[in-house]
Amino acid sequence: MGLTAASTRPRKGLSLRQREELDFYLFIGLWLVGFLLFTGGPILASLLFSFTNWTGLTTQEWVGLENFRKLLFDDPLFWIATRNTFFYSLGSVLLGTLGALAVALLLNQKLPGTTLMRVLYYIPSIASGVAVSILWIWMFNPQVGLVNYLLSLVGIPGPLWLGSQQWALPALILKSTWAIGANMIILLAGLQAVPTSLYEAAKIDGAHPWDEFFNVTIPMLSPVLFYVLVISTISSFQILTDVLVMTQGGPGTATLVFVYYIYQNAFQYLKMGYASALAWILFAIILALTLLQLWGSKKWVYYEDQAA
Amino acid sequence: MAPPLTRPPLPHTQPWHQKRSVRRGAHAALVYALAVPGAILFTIPLLWMLSTALKEPKQIFLFPPKWIPDPLLWGNFVAGWNDFLPFNTFLANSLIITVSNIVGNLISCSLAAFAFARLRARGKNLLFLLVLGTMLLPQEVTVIPQYVLFTRLGWNDSWLPLMVPPWFGWPFFIFLLRQFFMGIPRELDEAARLDGASSGRILWNLILPLSKPALATVVIFGFIGNWNNFLYPLIYIRSMDKQVLAVALNMFRGAYGNANYQYMMAVSLLVLLPVLVVFFLGQRLFVRGIALTGIKG
Numbered sequence: 198m199g200l201t202a203a204s205t206r207p208r209k210g211l212s213l214r215q216r217e218e219l220d221f222y223l224f225i226g227l228w229l230v231g232f233l234l235f236t237g238g239p240i241l242a243s244l245l246f247s248f249t250n251w252t253g254l255t256t257q258e259w260v261g262l263e264n265f266r267k268l269l270f271d272d273p274l275f276w277i278a279t280r281n282t283f284f285y286s287l288g289s290v291l292l293g294t295l296g297a298l299a300v301a302l303l304l305n306q307k308l309p310g311t312t313l314m315r316v317l318y319y320i321p322s323i324a325s326g327v328a329v330s331i332l333w334i335w336m337f338n339p340q341v342g343l344v345n346y347l348l349s350l351v352g353i354p355g356p357l358w359l360g361s362q363q364w365a366l367p368a369l370i371l372k373s374t375w376a377i378g379a380n381m382i383i384l385l386a387g388l389q390a391v392p393t394s395l396y397e398a399a400k401i402d403g404a405h406p407w408d409e410f411f412n413v414t415i416p417m418l419s420p421v422l423f424y425v426l427v428i429s430t431i432s433s434f435q436i437l438t439d440v441l442v443m444t445q446g447g448p449g450t451a452t453l454v455f456v457y458y459i460y461q462n463a464f465q466y467l468k469m470g471y472a473s474a475l476a477w478i479l480f481a482i483i484l485a486l487t488l489l490q491l492w493g494s495k496k497w498v499y500y501e502d503q504a505a
Numbered sequence: 506m507a508p509p510l511t512r513p514p515l516p517h518t519q520p521w522h523q524k525r526s527v528r529r530g531a532h533a534a535l536v537y538a539l540a541v542p543g544a545i546l547f548t549i550p551l552l553w554m555l556s557t558a559l560k561e562p563k564q565i566f567l568f569p570p571k572w573i574p575d576p577l578l579w580g581n582f583v584a585g586w587n588d589f590l591p592f593n594t595f596l597a598n599s600l601i602i603t604v605s606n607i608v609g610n611l612i613s614c615s616l617a618a619f620a621f622a623r624l625r626a627r628g629k630n631l632l633f634l635l636v637l638g639t640m641l642l643p644q645e646v647t648v649i650p651q652y653v654l655f656t657r658l659g660w661n662d663s664w665l666p667l668m669v670p671p672w673f674g675w676p677f678f679i680f681l682l683r684q685f686f687m688g689i690p691r692e693l694d695e696a697a698r699l700d701g702a703s704s705g706r707i708l709w710n711l712i713l714p715l716s717k718p719a720l721a722t723v724v725i726f727g728f729i730g731n732w733n734n735f736l737y738p739l740i741y742i743r744s745m746d747k748q749v750l751a752v753a754l755n756m757f758r759g760a761y762g763n764a765n766y767q768y769m770m771a772v773s774l775l776v777l778l779p780v781l782v783v784f785f786l787g788q789r790l791f792v793r794g795i796a797l798t799g800i801k802g
Binding site: 214217218222224225226227228229230231235236237238239240242244246247259299300303304306307310314317318320321323324325326328329331332333334335336340341342346370378431434435438441442443456459460463464469472475477480483484 | 541627
């Protein structure tokens with residue numbers, strides 16, 4: 198086909214194939230320049246910074262692995278931030294994914310009102326940012342906030358939430374589950390892609406609804422579920438706005454999370470070198486977790502095209 | 506394909522709870538019993554936000570709370586917006602930056618996405634791997650050196666650090682659009698190419714008109730992302746007259762928040778409103794775009 202095209206429409210100098218290649222580089226040009234200037238270059242710079250003691254003001258000195266040695270062995274805040282981030286991630290990913298799956302299963306039915314309910318569950322996930330962080334400060338108000346009011350209805354005296362060492366981080370996890378709608382939509386799309394013939398076959402074989410769930414729904418949904426898990430994990434490690442607005446890492450160090458610690462070092466203490474080293478550690482952790490999930494997925498994720 | 510199996514005849518001695526109609530009814534009741542309270546629970550924070558925004562101060566601290574304020578102080582929206590900080594300025598700034606960034610993203614990302622979806626070239630796979638790689642890269646890795654770069658360029662306390670990069674593409678949108686473009690039958694543009702259409706014409710006249718769900722998704726995610734962008738204006742913008750809504754709202758909370766929950770909720774609600782409006786306007790296309798590309802923001 199390429200031959201006929203070339204012969205019917207000859208161009209000066211360039212063959213059709215060359216023309217296409219030129220177009221390719223023209224079309225990606227903006228992105229390529231942007232990548233070099235705003236991503237690729239900065240990545241290399243950041244890597245260099247992480248081996249210096251640069252503060253953004255003074256001249257920089259090469260300190261080798263000193264930043265990494267210090268943060269691993271000499272900085273208790275680093276370990277607190279790591280622990281807090283893992284705790285937050287575990288809580289928000291588990292609650293977020295299971296909650297989204299439960300809601301998606303409930304609303305994947307042809308019953309009146311399910312469309313409206315899908316919208317109601319979904320809206321909070323697009324309502325994000327500072328405005329929502331402020332709403333949740335008010336929600337978690339220990340005396341007159343809505344959360345403790347609802348708890349009081351079922352006879353539970355609510356904690357101090359954002360004012361409590363113990364409950365501030367769980368409060369942020371709770372807030373994050375308000376946004377499960379995004380995962381729910383993806384899981385719903387996944388559920389609707391399961392061929393009904395499989396359910397019919399299961400019914401004919403006399404399968405109990407539980408068998409149907411574990412032997413049809415879950416395996417067929419597993420690639421989507423896996424995607425949701427990976428994306429949620431990555432984004433949970435990058436929580437920042439909520440902490441900046443709602444807790445500033447406190448009380449004490451109760452909500453000091455990784456990215457907030459990077460922010461503090463870079464833009465409050467101006468320790469650019471140290472903050473860069475932290476950022477690279479964060480990247481390494483995220484990469485390791487993603488690879489771990491990828492490796493683990495071989496045991497439970499079912500890809501249809503590989504089944505036969 | 507195997508011929509469809511016929512259902513074996515059901516025995517006539519079913520106990521009542523296995524009868525179809527009863528089971529269906531019980532099933533529906535169970536679904537509603539679980540889903541409806543959840544839906545209410547997910548909706549009430551926003552209603553509570555509205556309720557607080559309309560209250561007079563002494564009703565705010567009533568416990569148990571009063572859901573429908575008396576009187577309804579709609580004036581709180583006006584007072585919160587005008588009496589403390591120049592929110593009209595912040596609104597204008599946020600709008601200019603957001604709209605410009607979305608336009609920049611649409612142009613730069615559809616060009617790149619088209620190239621990755623349709624054009625053959627050496628090095629393409631490697632470059633696409635770079636797009637995917639940068640999608641996974643946390644912004645924290647680049648934010649510090651970018652700050653150094655933009656400061657050296659003298660861009661501190663200007664909109665340039667916020668407004669220039671979007672014109673150079675965004676890996677996530679490039680990926681999303683590319684996935685969508687790949688789903689459009691190739692025969693269409695090959696026919697156009699045989700008729701002598703250039704790549705630009707194929708993209709503009711053929712691919713883009715067929716990609717409205719994906720473009721709507723970019724617009725909505727772009728709007729939400731830029732409107733809510735907090736870190737960048739926080740670290741770059743110092744002057745009050747250049748500030749954007751997200752940071753200004755947090756300044757408002759810091760300065761006046763503790764004593765004025767009604768104003769804080771009113772202004773927060775106003776800041777949130779455009780996001781909800783944009784979502785509802787584009788919702789139909791948006792949900793299709795997500796379902797087709799399997800992506801969330």
